Amino acid sequence: MSGVRRLVTFADQGVSSVSNFVAVAIAANVATAVDFGQFSLAYAGLLLFLGAQRALVGETLLVRYSRTGDLTPATASASLGATMLVAVPAVLFLLAGALLGGAEHAELWLLMAALSPFVLLQDAIRYLFICQARPVLALLIDGIWAVGSITAMLLTARSGGSLVLVLLWWGIGAAAALVVGLLLARCVPAVVSGGRWLWLNRDFSFRYLAEFLTLNASTFAVLYLLVFPLGAAGVGALRAAQLLFSPLNTVFGAIKTAVIPELVRTRGTSAFRSRLLETLAIVLVLALGWGAAVLLLPASAGEFVLGDTWRNAEDLRLPYALQYLAMVPYTVLLAYFRASQANQLSTLMRGVLAALTLALPLGFAATGSAAASAWGFAAAVAVAAVSGLMAVRIRNRSVRTADAALEPAD
Template identity: 75%
Template sequence: MGGLRRVVTFADQGVSSVSNFVAVAIAANVASAHQFGQFSLAYAGLLLFLGAQRALVGETLLVRYSRTGQLTREVAAASLGATALVAVPTVLLLLVGAAAAGEENAALWLVMAGVAPVVLLQDSIRYLFICEGVPGRALAIDGAWAIISIAAMLLAAQAGAGLAEVLLWWGAGAAVALILGLLLARCVPAVPAGVRWLWLNRSFAFRYAGEFAALNASSFAVLYLLVFPLGAAGVGALRAAQLLFSPLNTVFGALKTAVIPELVRTRGTPAFRARLLEALAVVLVLGVGWGGAVLLLPAGAGEFVLGETWRNAEDLRWPYAVQYLAMVPYTILLAYFRATEANQLSTLMRGVLAALTLVLPLALALSGSTQASAWGFAVAVAIAGVCGAVAVKRGRRSSARDVTLERVD
């Protein structure tokens, strides 16, 4: 049963990622270059808060409430209320963007502001279903959103609709999925209870949100700072090379979502180690397979995907292949820390990654080499993973020493 749940959760993550990619592609086809730039800014803001909501509410749900019987209807309603609270600053940010964008582009920002609470709540319900051990319901609502929104967006685009109207249909699909999710969950957001829920889970929720904020801040900051030694073309090459490996980001995200609840449910049993090793094997095979495919990618295929940027990104494939290979043990360790509630160790490992991501690529880029900067990202992940592994080993030695002392006493 657990294996089927994990497969369905992976399928749900795939549907969500592919549908989002298609939706952005449709938006790109109906927008001018300037409009798409404005949309990209608004969408980036929405994704930033979506990631924060997943760290603050989603991961806390998986860690604290995945054990059978822990997730009551009251807890579910309170967690949705917490998500509604996260939606408030999201909407405010997008409204500020609408005011700053000018009359010509304000409409698409306003649409994104209206859609944001729906998207955040729909995503939170996905986590509720996965936490409950019924990921099929998450797949159902994501599938409904994908089918309805993409079909409606395509019809609107063919009819000559503008970007704002096309985005409205994207939001309409999300609204249908949200309503379906609320009906299946049999609860509605309880905002006052959400405040209390966040307070009761503050040692987890705010720590996870802090880890997310630190990693994102360092990643954004280093890209902007790299413009000075490498130029815009160099940063573009780094982003293009990363794009070649982006499907693995979906794998890593799905792995955490699928495996953490199963690890929580089997904690303290022999099945825990089996689940962890199984996850390691699966993600290692996928990582090596995709990395090898990218390294063997013919120039013609690379130019088809990246256009002229391929020439600058081609030599960066090796450092990024190593980086994503290092992400395998890093992700498994993070899942282990979450499942065992070893929050200090996860913060240590992710804090090391945030610091090194900011320092190493920039320091190595001072030579003017984009490839050296890419190796900086790879080394940062590898060192963070080693720190996590060392922390686990020391923790086990300490536990074994305590057990020995108890026996002596």
């Protein structure tokens, strides 16, 4: 049964990722270059708060409440209330964008501000269902959003609708999925309880949020700083090469939602190790297979996917393939740390990655080579994974030493 749950959760992650990609593609097709630039800024801001909500609320739910009977109706309502609290700064941020973007773009930013609570709450209910071992319901509400909104967006785009109208349908789809989710969950957000829930879980939620913000800050900072040694074209080549491996990002994201709850439920049993090794084997095969496919990608296919950028990104495939291969043990270790509630070790490993992601690509890019910078990204992930493995070995050795000290002498 647990295997079926994991497959359904992986499917849900795939539906969520693909539908978001299609929605952005439709928006790009109806927008002018300037309008799409404004939308990209607003969407990036929304994604930032969505990631913060997942770290602050979603991951805390999965790690602390996935065991059967731990998630009570009151806790479920409080977690949704916590998401509402995250929605407040998201709305304020997007409203500020409406002021700064000028009158001609204010409508777009105002719409994104109005839609953001629906998007955040719908995502929170996904995590709620997965935590309750009911991923079929998460897949259902994501399917409702995907099918309903994308169909309406396509019809609106074909009839010559504006970007704002297209995005309105995207938001209506999120609201419809949210209503269905609330009915199925049989709970409503409790904002006051949400604040109390965050405080009671601060040892988890605030740590996870800090990890998320640190990693994102270093990633965003390095991309902007790389413009100086590499130029905009060099940074574009890095992003294009990364795009070729984006399906693996969906796989790594699904590990958090599909595997961590199952590990939490089997913690302290023989099945825990089996689940971990099974995950490592499956993801390793997927990473090797996709990496080989990208490395063998013919130029015609690469140009079809990336256009003229292919020529700059072509030579970056090998370092990125190795980077994503290193992401396998890194992500599995993160799942192990989360499920074991070894929060200090996860913070250590992710802190190493954040620091090296900022330092190594910039240091290697001093030669003016985008390929050297790509090797820097790969080295950062590899060293972070090794640091995580060393932390596990040191921890296990300490546990064995402590156990031996407690054994009675002969």
